[in-house]
Amino acid sequence: MIFAHVPYFVAGWIFLWGLYGIVTSKNLVHQVICLTVVQTSTYILLLAIGFKTGGTAPVFADIPVGTVVVDPLVQALMLTDVVVEATVMALLLSMVVKANELAGTIDPEELKIMQG
């Protein structure tokens, strides 16, 4: 019963771990990677929702229309997201690289210029 929901709980677990990583991090690059971990949890949730037991890939090149397939929509949502979020993380990393160049550090504690 409850085992059927394990993938959802795994997604929630990874989400919280990613957030923990960001909160306790001492390195901006590490924070960006933890953000990718949080992102992964959303994909796990999406894909688990779309899964159909006994279903195969929703590509009808060699199977007749009408065979049981898993939900194609969540895959469509996810696949564009993966590629696009990679570039968004590149944007964040570029900010970190530039900040390091200008301030000499990537420790958020030392970079706390924005206080108050």
Add this chain to the structure above:
Amino acid sequence: MTITALIPLPVAIPLIAAAFIALTGSWLGRRVSDSVAIASAGTNLVLTLLILRGTWSHTYVYWFGNWWPRSNNVVLGICFSVDAIGAALAVLVSLLTTAALIFSWRIFEDTENHFQPLMLIFMAAMCGFSFTGDLFNLFVFFELMSVSAFALCGLKTLEPAPLQGAFNFAVVNTIGAFMILMGISLLYARTGALNFAQVGHSLGSQSDALVLVAFLLICVGYLAKSAIVPFHFWLADAHAVAPTPVCVLFSGIMIELGIYAVARIYWTIFQGPLAAHASEMRNILLVMATITAVLGGFMCYAEHHLKRLLAFSTISHAGLMLAGVGILTSKALAGFVIYVFSHGLIKGGLFLCAGIVLHRLHKIGEHHLHGRGRGMWFTAALFIIGALGLATCGPFGTLLGESMISDGAKQVHQGWFAYIFMFVETLTAAAVLRATFRIFFGWGKPAPTDKSSRIDEGPETKPEGVTPVLMFVPAAALILLGICITGVPQLRSAGRANAELFMDQPRYASSVLNNVQLAAPEEKKPESLTPSIIRCLATGLLALLLALATVFRNRLGTALKFTRSLELGNSLVRKVHSGHPGDYVAWLAFGTALLGGMFFWFLR
């Protein structure tokens, strides 16, 4: 050409223009890129005005790819369902972007040609956001809006501060986006659909833990964009370092769109399930709104960096706007829309004036600028008019908005909210007036220094003795429009009628799913403005008195010591706004857990 054909254009044309400028900008030169960008923004303004005029009497539903809904209310495609409120927001977007692009004609000599495309993409995303009728499409435009905002925020790369500000902004908003995606997944699992109308129709009125968690996640994600406490920490950082034209867009419309998204999603999807607990929902939202407004107001008064001051005033006004939505009546919702529009114009104008100050005087901290603005009469006048607009003291659109929201509050027996309005507006207007008196008139002693005003901005422009016309005109135009909006005939009654339509879920569903044309909404008679006018005059007077008392406190004696503590702010609260992204994420998690706890306690 019918209005329907125009609907995808405010999104498509700026995107094509952006790609064009990015490709050819280095060959065609700066002036051509600027002109193409301004032309594209201007075209958007014309298009959205035409669409607004059309939606005054008619709601449009536009199906991309001709994918009309199928039988059994199954929708496979994406639709833009444009009503007057969405169109009005799109008009505001285009207006502010045009003003910002005209203002930036003179600045950023070294950004090659990447600034204008990002501004155009930002504008296209916000227009799409206001029009769309699909959950995932809303999320995609939200992400597009956010990414262009991150890039624009970190534009000044000569100091590390802009990059850290942009980074903090990016981390908090990206986590918010992931939460929204999780919420959307939950709704999809329950209903198998992504279209607002279809999801609302399928959910019916079943309310269980899943629906609550979905609403929580979606709310938190969009409210983090709207800088509601405790998700607001990123906003002051971002505004302190973003270039002026970008701040105009952030404060003028980007923040407000988050609250609009919550309103849209609530009334098309969650109204059914949460109907039984509407008054508890109202109370929760009002509490959040009040805390945001009051905290924002106090922090605003304690700031001496002009842009951070205006940023905190945006946070407090965002609280007021959330109340407009949270009161859950049509009058308050109409007040929200009018308030958003006029606040956007006035705040945009004030930011452009701050940009003029930065251009002429090369500093942005109140302490360093003391008395140096003498002679800049026009800018000083604009600042004072803007401050009065924030205090709703005068013929400003904000007066209409405030009166409708306060009336709405009184209708649901929460009349005390009108006093929160007064309090917050007094603080924020007084802060701007105080800054004006010190900078432009040189009255009183220099402001106390604090850590934040030492983030002095590098000049955005080359030094010049005179403010160019292209900087004055947008600033003055925006503030003037904030006044002129009161002249729109029957604004309040039309607003009220459209708000009723916005809140009517069955009619929305039938117009989207079955293409049933909605009858033109009937207009209701607006209520008297007199109580509001009295309140607003009082607010203006109080703001003036507070500003004068702060400026002249040394002469007026120790009885007014409270002005000094007001100005220095609470050191604990200031320490919490630390600039560390881990802190912000911890508060985000805390806020989500707290809000979730309240939802489960009161709304089950």
Add this chain to the structure above:
Amino acid sequence: MSSRMRTALFLISALGLAAIFGLGFRNLPPVGDYRGPYGNVVSQVAVYERHATDVVNAINYDYRACDTLGEEFILFASVLGVLLIFRPSPAKDEAKGKKKGEKRPPQVEDELPISDTIRVGMMAMAGLMIVFGVYIAVHGQLTPGGGFQGGVILASVPLVVYLSGNVKAFDKIVSTPLIKLAEFCGAAGYAIIGTSALFFGAHFLTNIVPLGTTGDPFSSGTIAVISVAVGLEVTGGFVLLMEVYLREVIDERLENES
């Protein structure tokens, strides 16, 4: 806030969030029991309506093409943002000019020569990857693949060339204006394809190109065309990112080589 307080605040919130997730996710349908109408309906109709055998790409480039337009522009905006943040600034050039006279201390990678196996193997891989990438990008409507995936494979080709030690070739590949042209044309191309539908009286992003026979490489109308545009854009975008990130390293290595 001190780091202890921050962690404590987060841990308390995490407990609350875990409880909230637990209560909420418990009511989800069990994994494997997908009920919703969208997936079922679209799997039935996509092949007939669009002559495309890959339903995922039919959704991406046709049924929900507006979403993919937005996502593509997110990529575009991120790349523009990186270019903006890494733009050359006069202060930096001044610092660089001073450094030109000094010689960089020898690094480990300069000393280890790259073995011939890797060099030849990588160049062979590069050729294979180009063909494979183009194949994936062009066959989006028939098999799992499409513009996004094909574009990423193609974008790895310059990286493979770099890893084989041939910095000159890498520099030549990534600095051509063709890369920028590919990226911007891919981005604009998608929006222009969508707008062209307007001229035929249909709504934005309608599939107006003849659909062809299912299973043919040139079937399913605009799905194939959009897939290629997206492939161009993704390739261009990622190669630009690589170039911008590695610019300093490339310049130094070229200098040391000469």
